[in-house]
Amino acid sequence: MTATIRLLGAAEARAAISGLCEVLSDCVNGGASVGFMQPYTNVDAEPYWRGVADAVASGATLLVAAEIEGRIVGTVQVGAAQMPNQPHRGDLKKLLVHRAARGKGLARVLMNAAEREAAARGMTLLVLDTATGSDAEAIYPRLGWERVGVIPDYALWPEGGLCATTLFYKRVA
Ligand SMILES: CC(C)(COP(=O)(O)OP(=O)(O)OC[C@H]1O[C@@H](n2cnc3c(N)ncnc32)[C@H](O)[C@@H]1OP(=O)(O)O)[C@@H](O)C(=O)NCCC(=O)NCCS
Secondary structure, three states: OOOEEEEEOHHHHHHOHHHHHHHHHHHHHOOOOOOOOOOOOHHHHHHHHHHHHHHHHHOOEEEEEEEEOOEEEEEEEEEEOOOOOOOOEEEEEEEEEOHHHOOOOHHHHHHHHHHHHHHHOOOOEEEEEEEOOOHHHHHHHHHOOEEEEEEEEEEEOOOOOEEEEEEEEEEOO
């Protein structure tokens, strides 16, 4: 099954909110440390995605989605660094693939698209952090990201308990 990868504009992002909520809640309930605590429902996710759509509208965020047969199954964002001395830097955020769609290469194509779109807008350096010991931590080096180091006790796992975070960067010029 072929996935369609799309950069969403603000109206498209708003239209996609229910599908994005489904992907985020599936990831959180599957144990991903991506900012939210269990239990986490699609309704809980709505304010977050409305904020993302607003950030897309203001130009602060690039939002990429993967769809299979018209249904959103994965997503990733690049937030533009806000300070005037970092016009070249972006924050890679919320790489999320629904559990039913994992292992098919969607993270790789989503990351490729996000990096390409960021570079097209003049960004040359992307940074991210991810829960130490997560599946994602193992994936980023395979996608060309450099591991910087680990910060202990950075956040909570969604079911509770402190987790460390691992920092990565990638030059995309
Ligand atoms: C991390 C995540 C996005 C991966 O999505 P995916 O679509 O299954 O990943 P892909 O199939 O594109 O795999 C990408 C690469 O990582 C490898 N990979 C996939 N799962 C892996 C795992 N658990 N351990 C090690 N490598 C893995 C794949 O083999 C592939 O490498 P290759 O192309 O060189 O063969 C998905 O597991 C997820 O959504 N997790 C929960 C949310 C999360 O933690 N996001 C990170 C936030 S920073």
